[in-house]
Amino acid sequence: MATFTVINPKLTMAPADCARIGAVLCRLKGRSMILNDVPLVGMLKTRMGWLEDRQRVLAQNVANADTPGFRTRDIEPLDYRKAVSQPPPQKTTLALTNPEHIAATASGDSDRYGRPRVKTSEIRPSGNAVVLEEEMMKVAQNQIDYQAATSLYSRSLGLIKTALGKSR
Amino acid sequence: MDFVKSLSIAATGLRAQAGRMRVIAENLANANSTASSTGGDPYRRKVPTFEAKFDRELDAQTVSLGRIQRDTSEFQNRYEPGHPAADARGYVRYPNVNSLIEAADLKEAQRSYEANLNVVTATRRMITKTLDLLRT
Numbered sequence: 001m002a003t004f005t006v007i008n009p010k011l012t013m014a015p016a017d018c019a020r021i022g023a024v025l026c027r028l029k030g031r032s033m034i035l036n037d038v039p040l041v042g043m044l045k046t047r048m049g050w051l052e053d054r055q056r057v058l059a060q061n062v063a064n065a066d067t068p069g070f071r072t073r074d075i076e077p078l079d080y081r082k083a084v085s086q087p088p089p090q091k092t093t094l095a096l097t098n099p100e101h102i103a104a105t106a107s108g109d110s111d112r113y114g115r116p117r118v119k120t121s122e123i124r125p126s127g128n129a130v131v132l133e134e135e136m137m138k139v140a141q142n143q144i145d146y147q148a149a150t151s152l153y154s155r156s157l158g159l160i161k162t163a164l165g166k167s168r
Numbered sequence: 169m170d171f172v173k174s175l176s177i178a179a180t181g182l183r184a185q186a187g188r189m190r191v192i193a194e195n196l197a198n199a200n201s202t203a204s205s206t207g208g209d210p211y212r213r214k215v216p217t218f219e220a221k222f223d224r225e226l227d228a229q230t231v232s233l234g235r236i237q238r239d240t241s242e243f244q245n246r247y248e249p250g251h252p253a254a255d256a257r258g259y260v261r262y263p264n265v266n267s268l269i270e271a272a273d274l275k276e277a278q279r280s281y282e283a284n285l286n287v288v289t290a291t292r293r294m295i296t297k298t299l300d301l302l303r304t
Contacts, residue, residue: 048298052170055294059174059287060228063181065280066188067218067231132283143290150297157301 038160044153050078051146058142061135069127072135171298173226174291180230181284184218187233188277191216192270199265203253210253211263213239239264 057073064070123129191214201211219234241264249258 049170051294052174055174055287055291056170056177056226056228059177059181059291060230062280062283062287063177063184063231064218064220064229065181065283066185066276067220070220070229132279136283136286139287139290143293146294147297150301154301 041156044149047149051142054142058139061130065130065132071129171291171295176226177228177230178284178287184231184233185277185281188216192274195265196270199267202260210261213265215239
């Protein structure tokens with residue numbers, strides 16, 4: 001348990017509230033990023049991470065636009081329900097029951113550079129299936145989505161600031 | 169940061185396409201390079217190739233210019249009896265460069281180059297948006 005000092009001793013508070021604030025402060029101390037505990041902000045972070053990943057896969061598609069035999073890749077769309085039910089991305093970890101055990105850090109996403117898309121609109125004689133126009137559309141869409149996510153993120157921060165009474 | 173990775177991947181695309189343009193420019197520049205004496209071979213057209221390479225650090229397939237190969241098709245023959253490289257029948261062997269094909273290839277390289285630039289611009293905008301979060 002973390003220790004915390006009461007800032008205003010005159011402040012009267014119900015025991016339940018006290019416990020809640022204590023828990024929040026515990027989390028404040030234990031976590032590097034408290035904002036992850038706010039579901040909306042955590043979700044937006046997940047979304048931004050996904051868009052970042054997608055940008056990399058799209059850049060790969062465009063860079064290989066003339067490589068023979070290259071197939072377009074894309075990553076799995078972000079599952080909204082899953083994101084809602086588990087806001088911070090959960091990493092799979094192995095239980096260490098013996099001090100001799102080596103901690104394994106396995107990440108859930110196994111296919112990080114995207115899997116080849118099954119549906120291809122056209123394949124050139126060289127076996128290349130990249131359609132630049134389609135990729136450009138996807139890049140533009142990705143950029144707009146990212147912009148939306150960052151705006152929502154700053155708005156959420158604004159909400160928290162308003163709640164704290166710091167907005168002017 | 170993953171955006172830097174996206175930029176690096178796009179940069180490999182830019183480099184590869186620029187290399188391809190260089191080869192095309194070489195072909196076009198030498199479209200009329202004949203041998204200086206009888207029996208010599210004129211310039212032979214170069215063909216750029218692309219290779220997808222898995223970059224472990226970037227965690228993606230990057231592209232690079234592979235071996236530059238030679239076009240093995242026939243040379244063109246033109247009747248120019250006065251030319252120093254003309255054979256006994258008066259024919260001069262000219263390079264197997266077709267400027268129409270080169271122009272089309274150049275256009276394609278340019279299009280791909282611009283697409284990669286587009287990715288760079290989009291990614292940079294996304295980075296700016298991320299940095300803007302600090303200012304709120």
